[in-house]
Amino acid sequence: MASNARMNMTEGPIFKNIVKYALPVLGTGVLQFLYNSADTVIVGRFAQDGETALAAVGSTGSISALITGLFIGLAVGANVSISHAFGSGRDEQAKDIVHTSISLSGILGIIISIFGFFAAEPLLGLMGVPDTVIGQSTLYMRTIFLGMPAQMAYNYGAAIINARGDTRRPFFFLLVSGALNVGFNLIFVTVFHLDVLGVALATIISQYLSAFLVLRYLTKLDDYCKLDIKHLYIRRDKLIKIIKIGVPAGVQGCLFSISNVLIQSSINSFGPATMAANTAAANIDGLIYIAMNSLYHASLAFAGQNAGALRFDRVKRVCAECLGMVVVVGLVLGGTCYLFGPQLLSLFGVEGTVETSETMRVGMTRLLIVGAPYCLCGMMEVMSGMLRGLGASLVSAIVSLVGSCLLRVIWIYTVFAELHMIEILYISYPATWLITTAAHFTCFVIILRRRKRAVAL
Numbered sequence: 001m002a003s004n005a006r007m008n009m010t011e012g013p014i015f016k017n018i019v020k021y022a023l024p025v026l027g028t029g030v031l032q033f034l035y036n037s038a039d040t041v042i043v044g045r046f047a048q049d050g051e052t053a054l055a056a057v058g059s060t061g062s063i064s065a066l067i068t069g070l071f072i073g074l075a076v077g078a079n080v081s082i083s084h085a086f087g088s089g090r091d092e093q094a095k096d097i098v099h100t101s102i103s104l105s106g107i108l109g110i111i112i113s114i115f116g117f118f119a120a121e122p123l124l125g126l127m128g129v130p131d132t133v134i135g136q137s138t139l140y141m142r143t144i145f146l147g148m149p150a151q152m153a154y155n156y157g158a159a160i161i162n163a164r165g166d167t168r169r170p171f172f173f174l175l176v177s178g179a180l181n182v183g184f185n186l187i188f189v190t191v192f193h194l195d196v197l198g199v200a201l202a203t204i205i206s207q208y209l210s211a212f213l214v215l216r217y218l219t220k221l222d223d224y225c226k227l228d229i230k231h232l233y234i235r236r237d238k239l240i241k242i243i244k245i246g247v248p249a250g251v252q253g254c255l256f257s258i259s260n261v262l263i264q265s266s267i268n269s270f271g272p273a274t275m276a277a278n279t280a281a282a283n284i285d286g287l288i289y290i291a292m293n294s295l296y297h298a299s300l301a302f303a304g305q306n307a308g309a310l311r312f313d314r315v316k317r318v319c320a321e322c323l324g325m326v327v328v329v330g331l332v333l334g335g336t337c338y339l340f341g342p343q344l345l346s347l348f349g350v351e352g353t354v355e356t357s358e359t360m361r362v363g364m365t366r367l368l369i370v371g372a373p374y375c376l377c378g379m380m381e382v383m384s385g386m387l388r389g390l391g392a393s394l395v396s397a398i399v400s401l402v403g404s405c406l407l408r409v410i411w412i413y414t415v416f417a418e419l420h421m422i423e424i425l426y427i428s429y430p431a432t433w434l435i436t437t438a439a440h441f442t443c444f445v446i447i448l449r450r451r452k453r454a455v456a457l
Contacts, residue, residue: 009165009305014317018325022298024167029290031174033283038182040283041348042189043199053196055275056136063123063264064116064141065257071108071152073250075101075159076300077242080388082163082225083304091224093238098160098218098225100238105156109149116145127261128268133275136196143197147204150211157214160225162301173213181206248397249388255397255405262412266425270362274422277362280348284341285371288333292378295326296385303389312452315390319444322382330375341367362422369426376433380404383440392447399443403436 009017043053078101085094120141121134129137158170181202188198218227267278302318337344342353345363354361387396411428 009302010309010311010314014302014314015321018295018298018302018318018321021165021167021301022294022325024171025162025297026291026294028167028171028174029294030287031171031178033287033290034178034182038185038199040279042185043195052133052272053136055130055272055279056133056196057140057199057279060120060124060137060141060144063127063257063261064144065253065260068112068116068148068151071112071250072155073248073253074104074108074242074246075155076249076388076393077244077246078156079159079163079300080245080304080391080393081238081241082160083301083389084308084391085224086163086305086308094224095226096235096238097242098227099232100234101156101160101242102153102215102218102227103232103234104239104242105152106149106232109152112152113145113148116148117142120145127265130268130272133272140196140200143200144203147207150204150207153211154207154214157211157218160218161214162297163304164223164225165301167297169217170214173210173217176213177206177210180209245388245391245393248393248395252384252397252400255401259405259408259412262409263425263428266412266416267422269420270422273359274362277345277350277359278366280345280350281341281363281366281371283348284337284344285334285367285374288330288337288371288374289377291329291333292326292374292381295322295329295378296381298322299382299385300389303386307390307451310455312448312455315386315448319382319386322385323379326378326382327375330373330378334372334374337371338364338367365423366426369423370429373430373433376430376437380433380437380440383437383444386444387440387447390444390447390451392443395443395447396440399439400436403439404432407435408432 009021040057043057078097081097082094085091085097121138124134124137124141154173158173161167161169184202184205185199188194188202192198194201215227215229218225219229221227267275299318299322302322303315306312306314306318341364342360345360350359350363351357352360354364384396384400387393387399408428411431412425416424416428
């Protein structure tokens, strides 16, 4: 039987337990970053036409996230639902949530795979992907969507394991599958010269392995999270709760993806060189986001368990601890990535200096404007996690719609349309992060007070 390692987040030192919880999530995210970056590094440096291949891989990310965002967001509903059940001692309800979540992941994975495969080329065309790139972009995107059933199963399974307070297992599973991904990347690109197709195939092979490992682990548990494959089912009441919490989270992710699609379309208007530079720099500041996201997951899980246990005093302390950590980590990583920007960009095949290479100039511009103040994004993520942990997922989605996504779209069609410069486009990121964080924090204070008054009555 699998170890019954789980964390009771309603007791004990908060800072120490947050770090203990977040570090494996951070390690998992770093591994995902390295393995995803392996795609761009290898095609950028070893593909026959590195710049075109790099642009092709980078142009698909935002549209793929748009299609999958809603359904991956439902995994947040599973995480919070299980956290509430555990915090309030309702283990039997958690068992139903586990089987409902895994059943849902299988159905959604198949639907997304079919839709993404056939919609890839027209969607990329709508984004304005250049003719020189769209053929490889379509091939990469279609292949990636064949791995959607595995990606859904892994995300939902990992959400269940994380809700138990066990964040180490997903880290080790990703370590194994990611190593396989890197190995196949090198073989498919440098030996068989499959280029974009090669890195896509390596990705989906590793996804199916990680999904297998997660599901196998769940079947070996001996508590309420044990998965019985022969008795998968969907309980209507549990599905409704997952949807109630998860759909707003998924909609929020989709809204961000829509704004990112518009931004990617705007970046595409500058040509393949800028597309390649943005892809490289986005992979670098993506490393900062991973650290921010690990504290988002911690805020979500800790707020969920303590809200379920009605420990609202600890919810406030969790919020303060996570905000403090995300600011420090974000400033350190953001400054470091900019300081060593030229060296990091060169790993993706971006050569030259800011003075001699337009690609290097664009890459460094993104690292300065988007990467350096990334702690603002981290604060926004933590406050979103706190709201979702309290069960106010719809509020978080609405705030994100108005405070971040809508303003970003308005920025693109007004300020950027008037001043068609890449710097103007990038400024929309930190500006909307700051506004959304302030709005999230205000809502959190109001909702927490209401929850406490309701319990007192």
